[in-house]
Amino acid sequence: xxxxxxxxxxxxxxxxxxxxxxxxxxxxxxxxxxxxxxxxxxxxxxxxxxxxxxxxxxxxxxxxxxxxxxxxxxxxxxxxxxxxxxxxxxxxxxxxxxxxxxxxxxxxxxxxxxxxxxxxxxxxxxxxxxxxxxxxxxxxxxxxxxxxxxxxxxxxxxxxxxxxxxxxxxxxxxxxx
Amino acid sequence: xxxxxxxxxxxxxxxxxxxxxxxxxxxxxxxxxxxxxxxxxxxxxxxxxxxxxxxxxxxxxxxxxxxxxxxxxxxxxxxxxxxxxxxxxxxxxxxxxxxxxxxxxxxxxxxxxxxxxxxxxxxxxxxxxxxxxxxxxxxxxxxxxxxxxxxxxxxxxxxxxxxxxxxxxxxxxxxxxxxxxxxxxxxxxxxxxxxxxxxxxxxxxxxxxxxxxxxxxxxxxxxxxxxxxxxxxxxxxxxxxxxxxxxxxx
Numbered sequence: 491x492x493x494x495x496x497x498x499x500x501x502x503x504x505x506x507x508x509x510x511x512x513x514x515x516x517x518x519x520x521x522x523x524x525x526x527x528x529x530x531x532x533x534x535x536x537x538x539x540x541x542x543x544x545x546x547x548x549x550x551x552x553x554x555x556x557x558x559x560x561x562x563x564x565x566x567x568x569x570x571x572x573x574x575x576x577x578x579x580x581x582x583x584x585x586x587x588x589x590x591x592x593x594x595x596x597x598x599x600x601x602x603x604x605x606x607x608x609x610x611x612x613x614x615x616x617x618x619x620x621x622x623x624x625x626x627x628x629x630x631x632x633x634x635x636x637x638x639x640x641x642x643x644x645x646x647x648x649x650x651x652x653x654x655x656x657x658x659x660x661x662x663x664x665x666x667x
Numbered sequence: 668x669x670x671x672x673x674x675x676x677x678x679x680x681x682x683x684x685x686x687x688x689x690x691x692x693x694x695x696x697x698x699x700x701x702x703x704x705x706x707x708x709x710x711x712x713x714x715x716x717x718x719x720x721x722x723x724x725x726x727x728x729x730x731x732x733x734x735x736x737x738x739x740x741x742x743x744x745x746x747x748x749x750x751x752x753x754x755x756x757x758x759x760x761x762x763x764x765x766x767x768x769x770x771x772x773x774x775x776x777x778x779x780x781x782x783x784x785x786x787x788x789x790x791x792x793x794x795x796x797x798x799x800x801x802x803x804x805x806x807x808x809x810x811x812x813x814x815x816x817x818x819x820x821x822x823x824x825x826x827x828x829x830x831x832x833x834x835x836x837x838x839x840x841x842x843x844x845x846x847x848x849x850x851x852x853x854x855x856x857x858x859x860x861x862x863x864x865x866x867x868x869x870x871x872x873x874x875x876x877x878x879x880x881x882x883x884x885x886x887x888x889x890x891x892x893x894x895x896x897x898x899x900x901x902x903x904x905x906x907x908x909x910x911x912x913x914x915x916x917x
Binding site: 526527528529532534535537538540541542544545546548549551555558559608609610611617618620 | 743881882890893894895896897898899900901902903905906907909910912913914916917
């Protein structure tokens with residue numbers, strides 16, 4: 491692949507990658523916030539969904555009840571914010587790095603829980619999904635994909651910097667001796 | 668110096684954002700209808716021989732019904748009973764907010780869980796479910812080691828009731844989890860069955876298959892006729908209470 495071809499592949503990969511990750515984070519937040527059991531959208535039904543998500547976080551048996559409650563009520567909104575951030579395309583190196591760190595933390599937690607033999611719901615995309623090999627494979631792949639997008643974001647930024655520098659050097663007026 | 672203009676980027680980003688948000692909402696609408704019909708409530712006992720076991724506590728008309736699929740020998744179920752269900756029974760069940768239903772889901776990996784479930788069902792037939800259920804979980808570690816469940820049941824119910832339980836346990840000597848299939852597993856008539864109590868355990872297992880439940884403990888919560896997705900695993904009492912409170916505030 492030529493340098494130009496590689497550069498355009500990186501740009502396309504970065505664009506599709508951040509859109510896919512952004513959409514996924516938005517869906518994850520939506521799945522946690524949406525009212526369960528055919529309830530209509532309301533503050534009360536969202537609160538119930540968050541309380542249900544708190545039970546899933548609690549079943550990981552890692553945090554105290556107080557911390558579980560805080561984490562469960564914050565995490566869907568963090569996912570929502572990260573999803574929107576990725577879609578806007580602003581400060582891509584930082585948004586993709588935060589995404590990779592988040593996915594890394596989720597994956598580590600899932601591996602720990604699975605190795606302990608706890609048979610619980612994953613809670614990744616709302617209730618009803620069991621933590622198992624399938625969810626581990628999916629989250630592992632997502633982490634690898636996110637890492638790829640992050641590396642790509644840094645490479646594209648580096649290239650843009652290099653080309654901008656060379657342009658500014660070339661356009662600098664020649665001084666007469 | 669490198670200068671960047673954000674305007675075209677920002678405009679494109681908001682366009683993308685709108686499209687993805689619409690797609691997400693459309694996807695969500697497709698998966699929101701996860702409600703399942705409420706399971707039929709079991710009948711109340713009428714007479715000892717033919718009575719159905721009442722493995723429930725509290726007011727049947729309580730707004731919240733919590734069904735727990737449990738295995739008496741599973742350590743996580745024991746932990747769930749001791750640290751969550753006991754408090755729930757004292758607080759929300761006694762307070763009339765929650766109707767608690769025990770469902771048997773003895774796992775094949777536990778050699779004495781099926782026998783324990785039989786004792787529990789026998790006790791439920793004579794209205795002694797609560798004490799036997801508590802005794803089985805309280806002493807789980809001890810009887811799990813030697814399989815001597817009887818002594819804890821006897822201590823929990825007293826001699827007269829234990830005699831009644833022994834009568835109900837007639838034909839229940841063979842432990843299906845120790846290699847021999849109980850008669851209730853066959854499709855032959857009731858009269859040929861060894862242990863009649865197995866029917867109730869198998870009914871619970873069938874119900875578990877429909878939900879579906881694959882592990883213990885699994886909690887299934889129903890509020891005003893709407894069943895919430897099954898929750899496998901241990902949940903602490905403060906977090907469960909928080910969920911009940913959020914349901915009650917709706």
